[in-house]
Amino acid sequence: MTKAYGQVVANDAIDLTVGRNSIHAILGENGAGKSTLMKLIYGVESPDAGEVLWDGQPVTLSSPAEARRLGIGMVFQHFSLFETLSVVENISLIVPGKKADLAARIRALGQDFGLDVDPFADVHSLSVGERQRVEIIRCLMTEPKLLILDEPTSVLPPQAVGLLFDTLRRLRDRGVSILFISHKLDEIQSLCDHATILRGGRVTGNVDPRQHDAHDLARMMIGRDMPPPLHADPLPVGDIRLELSALDHQPDDPFALGLSGVNLRLHAGEILGIAGISGNGQGELARLISGETRLSPARRDDIRLMGRGVAHLDPAARRALGFAFVPEERLGRGAVPEMSLADNSLLTAHPLGLLKRGLIDRRAEATFTAACIRDFDVRTSGPEAEAGALSGGNLQKFIMGREILLKPQVLFVAQPTWGVDIGAATAIRQRLVQMRNEGVAVLVISEELEELFEICDRIQVLHKGHLSPSLDARTTKAEEIGRWMIGAAGVPA
Amino acid sequence: MSGLSFILAGMLAAATPFLLAALGELVVERAGVLNLGIEGIMALGAVLAFIVVYHGGGHVAAFGLAALSGVVLALVFGWLALGLRANQVAVGLAVGILGQGLSSLIGNSYESLTITGIPKLALPGLSALPVVGGLFVQDAVVWLTLAATAAIWAMFRFSRLGLILRAVGENPHAARAIGYPVIRLRLWAVMFGGAMSGLAGAYAATVYTPLWADGMIAGRGWIALALVVFGTWLTGRIFFGALLFGAVSLASLVAQTENWAVPSQLLSALPYIVTIVVLGIITSNKRLLKVNGVASLGEPFGP
């Protein structure tokens, strides 16, 4: 199968054979072409070349409905559910039948496979884990012979991963083939009996993952040895740079989760990680810290930055105090896709002499941008390239670079390596540790627990808008973080 | 006839152009598309329907041609906004300007001519009631519009089609991922909206005030757009909103018969003033808009 988007060949002559009663992994790092391949198999996209054989017969997968008719089901990474509709309404969009009958089948399937969910709940009221259950149930109701799961564990705490794997094994034993997409080697080794490895849109390996160690798999996946993790040596604790005290906030958006009683203290020369599954209040917490959401002046001391109450200040005013922020959405928030990198520098770096009497100094702008591109190894045609044309990793390096060049006292990064290839991810993490060693206070929100363990001094866990007490990243076990992630360890449930 | 019973009797007919256009736009917006061209689509439908009736073609053919012209302008909108992913606001304005221009051009030689409307049908029994009796003496289009209101209400409430439209409007990417042809569904919705606006114009020019004057739609298309917001994208609330505007637009007639000492221009401007005031009241409730609103409204979508 071959599929190209413009100049980019996302899938280049890929061969894939999935057997019966098999849990088959598709392994590859971000941008390797995994998601495109799945869209081709599920009929969301049509291939430029290649063919699909189903039970030995050539078929054309012109639409998801066609794929479902053949017996192919898919659980999406970014769920394809509709928030304003109920569970049963969501399911009725692809499964015919009366609501009452569907609800009964949802309950029965839930009991059968340990996927408990209320059919009449509105989806916006469900947690991320529950939404995944709805997606899986919706697939199972079409009685698939092949089930595709795209990075299903990224939304689950460690304990729940085991339960999901049990469900998948049960399905396999009943004759369902499973395509399991992941970039996590240990998961694939414990679950899958076969792995197809992709790199740069091509197949670089077809193996039994149980016969290979993680090093082999990693080499096939990224083409060289996995860079060793770098742990930061503990430093003496510095002064408090950012402090949130008993912060409560209910956002305007009725579908969004509020925050309650959030306490956080960030010191100079440390990295504090906020763990937790996305959708537990991370977005609102980030906006409160950055100033995109502001509180009334009366509550200014709920958030203190560099010793000053700032909860009422806008992002520009907070930046002036030495704050810098890399948001999780790079396109459209951290950068304007339609603007050149040079104009995107201006977004936050304008106080660094890029303006002259209110007018833009094009030369200073270009110099700054060129420096950022050079120092942070951004692969691009130059400062005039549009931000939207960069890959995720390169744009992230550019935004990180721009914020670091602001010489912040407090650097806040949300999902630093989300959707970024391993090379860039390593560079970004190293940079964060370097910043910390230089005495900057670094705050990181991430749903990748491994990443937080690698670079953080301390970790706090966000669950349903509550933030756990601080845990020492060097001594705490993943299981304990996991308990906080499902609210089982602390007071609030 | 007292002012109250006069308003009660005329309210439904006055509300009908608002209601027809707003129901069409409701379906369009529920599917995630904002078509601001309603005023122009109504104007074109109005002049074409008027000409058909004027030349003896009858009201049925007039309404048919008006609906057809609405579909044609809606297709122009759909080609740009859905096919070429152009900015929906700009495209809506462009189609509106084009529709109004065409209506003036076509109606140029019919300016100020009049025709006869259609008879009213009384509901036996109810129409004999005191004060409210007039409410039950209406023309066929009013009765059909009420039926259409109920049908659209039921579609969104009970039918699979309503569910699909809501899904496409909330999250077109997810709808596409599970296999719905988002662009084609939206195009159908836009065509339906165009047809309804065409009918609304036809009613205004051949039944409600059976005459042609350039600019006679007089902002009713824009008020219909506002009605969809007032009704927070719910059929029932849009219906009551349309009734309110029907009543408000009769106020100037009442004022004349009752000899109120108010400048007639103020009364003419009253619907617009009410629109601004009500719009501010409704939209300041952000939670209400978020709960009932359409998440992807107006955003260009491309696979």
Add this chain to the structure above:
Amino acid sequence: MSRMIPHLVRRDRASLRMAVLAPLLALAAAIFVNLLVFLAMGKNPAAVFYALLLEPFLGWSSFSEVLLKTGPLLLIAQGLAIGFRAKVFNIGAEGQFILGAIFASAIPVYFPQATGQWIWPAMLLMGALGGALWAVVPAFWRVKLNANEILVTLMMSLIAAQVLNYLLLGPWKDPMGFNFPQSVMFQYDAMIPILLAGTRVNVSLLLALFSVLVAWVYMQRSFGGYQFLVGGLAPKAAAYAGFSESRAIWLSLLIGGFAAGLAGAAEVAGPIGQLQRGISTGYGYAAIIVAYLGGLHPLGILASSLLMAALYIGGDNAMVSADLPIAAVRVFQGSLLVFYLAAITFVRFRLVWPQHKAGAA
């Protein structure tokens, strides 16, 4: 089926060539389609197009009339384009224009005997304030009440028309005017001085041309203009950077209202010389087309306002020489905008025809 239809693929960067070409392509397409319309109306298309597009530029006296119409269109469109780039859609310039005319007229209406060279500048200032004042309501409604400015600005225009009617039929009606709905003729000092001798072109054209310079510096060179642009392209990025959305909305609407009000004042204190119903021949709506057709770029708008002004004069010519209804000009304008919006798609996207399967395999 979808495989036979060509699809749009995003370009790596916007095509400058297409951006310049788009209005010309749109003009060609509009000419072609309207040719069919004129044929269907039984007109001689060659004569119509000669009158519509060429005649206005032939001869000094008709070209000076084009310049006269260019002034208000240019001024209003520059104001609107600033807002449009921030995605603040002020479509009520017509009402702001009317209010500008009314405010300016207040001076000669209440002080018909006043003399001195202060009068016409004071009228222009009053007009600009009046236009801006009319934009306060939609700005307040949008910022404080979250109401869509498109609907509110439009409603304000419809209300403005009624205010004008009220004044002309009531308190401001010229007692010597044979009951016509118009004000007194303004005194000599209430008229803007003529710029080009022998024509009706007055000093306000310089103001309009100056607005090009101001808009160019502001939108293309200043940080303030940059903030507008970011707000329009990516509102979340503007919030992230700390650019105030309320400020952008207020400024957009006030600037738009100010410019439209100024244009309205210049119209009553210029070629018309009194307040009457026909002060605007849809300038406020036509300026929307001008702004888009000029690519929302100050220099582009200079060109598109000339074109639209010529269409106005050409329309008058064609009405006389080819018996063409004036509404045909509006159809031409509308189709021009439709084709322009189609053409600018290809600034950011290119069309890819599906390849044959055999070739790709």
